[in-house]
Amino acid sequence: MSREPHLILEPLGQQPETDTILSFVRTAEHAKFDAVLFPDLAGEFEPTTLLATLAAATSHIGLITTGSTAHHEPYHLARAIASIDHISKGRVGWHVATAHDDGEALGLDVHADPNGRAEEFLDVVTGLWDSFDDDAFSRDKQSGLYFDPERMHALGYNGKHLSVAGPLNIARPPQGRPVIVADSSADDLRFADVVFSDQRDLAEAARFYAAIKSQAAEFGRAPGDITVFSTLPVITGATADHIESWFHAPAADGFTVAFPYQPGALDDFVEQVIPELRRRGLFRHEYTGTTLRDHLGLARPLSRYATGLLQ
Amino acid sequence: MTRNLTLGALVNAGGGHVAGWRHPEAHAAGLMDFDFHAELATTLERGRFDTLFIADAVAVWGHQLDSLSRTARAERFEPLTLLAALSTVTSHIGLVATATTTYNEPYHIARKFASLDNLSHGRAGWNIVTSIVPFEAANFGRAEHLEHSLRYRRADEFVDVVRRLWDGELTHHEGEHFTLRGPVTISRPPQGHPVLFQAGSSDTGKDFAARHGEVLFTVQPELAAAQAFYTDIKARVGKAGRDPDTVLVWPVLSPLVADTETEARRRAAELDELIHDDVARRLIQDAIGDLDLSGHSLDGPVPDIPETNRSKSSRDVLLGLARKENLTIRQLAHRISGGSIVAGTPEQLADRMELWFSEGGADGFNVSFPYLPGPAVDFVEQVMPILRRRGLVPAEYEGSTLRDNLGLPRPEVVR
Numbered sequence: 001m002s003r004e005p006h007l008i009l010e011p012l013g014q015q016p017e018t019d020t021i022l023s024f025v026r027t028a029e030h031a032k033f034d035a036v037l038f039p040d041l042a043g044e045f046e047p048t049t050l051l052a053t054l055a056a057a058t059s060h061i062g063l064i065t066t067g068s069t070a071h072h073e074p075y076h077l078a079r080a081i082a083s084i085d086h087i088s089k090g091r092v093g094w095h096v097a098t099a100h101d102d103g104e105a106l107g108l109d110v111h112a113d114p115n116g117r118a119e120e121f122l123d124v125v126t127g128l129w130d131s132f133d134d135d136a137f138s139r140d141k142q143s144g145l146y147f148d149p150e151r152m153h154a155l156g157y158n159g160k161h162l163s164v165a166g167p168l169n170i171a172r173p174p175q176g177r178p179v180i181v182a183d184s185s186a187d188d189l190r191f192a193d194v195v196f197s198d199q200r201d202l203a204e205a206a207r208f209y210a211a212i213k214s215q216a217a218e219f220g221r222a223p224g225d226i227t228v229f230s231t232l233p234v235i236t237g238a239t240a241d242h243i244e245s246w247f248h249a250p251a252a253d254g255f256t257v258a259f260p261y262q263p264g265a266l267d268d269f270v271e272q273v274i275p276e277l278r279r280r281g282l283f284r285h286e287y288t289g290t291t292l293r294d295h296l297g298l299a300r301p302l303s304r305y306a307t308g309l310l311q
Numbered sequence: 312m313t314r315n316l317t318l319g320a321l322v323n324a325g326g327g328h329v330a331g332w333r334h335p336e337a338h339a340a341g342l343m344d345f346d347f348h349a350e351l352a353t354t355l356e357r358g359r360f361d362t363l364f365i366a367d368a369v370a371v372w373g374h375q376l377d378s379l380s381r382t383a384r385a386e387r388f389e390p391l392t393l394l395a396a397l398s399t400v401t402s403h404i405g406l407v408a409t410a411t412t413t414y415n416e417p418y419h420i421a422r423k424f425a426s427l428d429n430l431s432h433g434r435a436g437w438n439i440v441t442s443i444v445p446f447e448a449a450n451f452g453r454a455e456h457l458e459h460s461l462r463y464r465r466a467d468e469f470v471d472v473v474r475r476l477w478d479g480e481l482t483h484h485e486g487e488h489f490t491l492r493g494p495v496t497i498s499r500p501p502q503g504h505p506v507l508f509q510a511g512s513s514d515t516g517k518d519f520a521a522r523h524g525e526v527l528f529t530v531q532p533e534l535a536a537a538q539a540f541y542t543d544i545k546a547r548v549g550k551a552g553r554d555p556d557t558v559l560v561w562p563v564l565s566p567l568v569a570d571t572e573t574e575a576r577r578r579a580a581e582l583d584e585l586i587h588d589d590v591a592r593r594l595i596q597d598a599i600g601d602l603d604l605s606g607h608s609l610d611g612p613v614p615d616i617p618e619t620n621r622s623k624s625s626r627d628v629l630l631g632l633a634r635k636e637n638l639t640i641r642q643l644a645h646r647i648s649g650g651s652i653v654a655g656t657p658e659q660l661a662d663r664m665e666l667w668f669s670e671g672g673a674d675g676f677n678v679s680f681p682y683l684p685g686p687a688v689d690f691v692e693q694v695m696p697i698l699r700r701r702g703l704v705p706a707e708y709e710g711s712t713l714r715d716n717l718g719l720p721r722p723e724v725v726r
Contacts, residue, residue, distance in 0.1 A: 045429065105494070
């Protein structure tokens, strides 16, 4: 259970040029948001490319990319996200989308069973991230051993939809496994670190929250392993009250809020709501950790091969 | 207008030499160290290199773990994310990423490179490769590896679609390999098209390069062969209906400088001594074909090798070299290891570059540093000033985009 609610910022509206996007993210970092979550919209910058730029220009804030399991090859997406985790020193997240309607327009494969593919896709990506044990790379000049072959694992995945040999050609990400963000409709709780709750009503949201936390056990996870986020309604003078009552119900561990990119759009929230939350002990004054998992109060997962159950 | 000598810097933190990471002055953990890359990029920009260049593979290269585990080749940043990040610590240097047409889709490539071009304000380049490593196919659910000529046909259509996406023209495409029902919207690149790089050396490869490449890489240890390649490829460019002056030929150059030639050669030999036997054998196998060398002494001759689906061109070049110079397996491996290191004084390096540049062997070079960061710093501080003094390279960046700095025209809209 988090000690304080978390805040994730989402940009709203047409994407502007680079400097304005960067300014938006820096404002969020200055205000100590947990993360900024970027959509993947037609006509906008490819999100992993954008996030890599933002990673190099920031130091603490989390950066979450949206990536569709229908539109990508898991090897490429796993690679790009792991790469950003290294560049950002552990601040990347992946918002899993399963959107598949416009694949044909883009020249991408259309899948008869997008949900089946999504489930395998998650298996593959999380498996690829474990390709090298944390201590696989000794990079020892003296002995000449760059990495220990015993600590490298070829995934060898052969499913109904996906066949991926691995290994991924990148060291294990700093977060072990980048943060995985799932939509409310997701029934796959094997890997989700963040789940969005769609409820508008406090009582229903509290029921949803309790259901998710108890379902965690069915997937071999502790209730604290999954954080539930709710979207804030229109910001008013009562927003701090809303956050407080939902957090304590409990109906949410964190909240998402959306603002346009333009400078000034965030001002009211940053200058009024966040200080009020801090006065009530409901938001951080400083980042106390360095990774997105740290900010969200999530443990760093062990490699699937570290448990000794898999070779 | 004076023709400038143009220069790319191959960024491989482990070094171009297979044992480069073991050099006493190398940063062994550099491969996944972003700060190291950032510092390197700013050094190279200070030296006024035209581009950074990142090679790639979409697999861990190899199943021979004994040798692989002794090289720095098993891990790397994904190129586009690395370059996008480096765009924030640089302002002028070009950012060229390798991406394969075999295991990607045109939409993704067009979009990523357009994004990089926008994020970097017009500095992106795409090194087009058609993959030659079977391990890669297995990461994309494909058991078989595309046969040599088929992958070039796919690549032709791929590049055509990508360019039309960059032009904002694509509402519908139906071809042998790709069907896009459209319409597709991606952000327009400031350069019109990111600059296209290519490295084909087989006949099919050279024709492909002549059709699409604006900067063409080649591996040419000797001037005569470099001149022959240069003449041949420029003729092919002309036959493809393009102006040969709008295409640059860049042989790879692997420099190691020191105050004296003797000292430079000593430094090169020092690197070769760091190569493990298993690595030496694997170098030959990777370059020419998966033959069993375990029964052959490393200090004996190179055996004959049958053709494979691997790169035909490197096999011919290397076998020819081995026969011509009576090289042992170990000696041939040492040649491959650093991509023929050119060891000498800064003046000697500058002389060699000037000779190739003025005698029809090169329009520029893709510089591969045997290990990092030392040779890169040495080149920037000792060789570049000589090239500037000789009027071969400008003192400052004069253009605002990579295209401008390379003296390349804006492409016409593809119809």
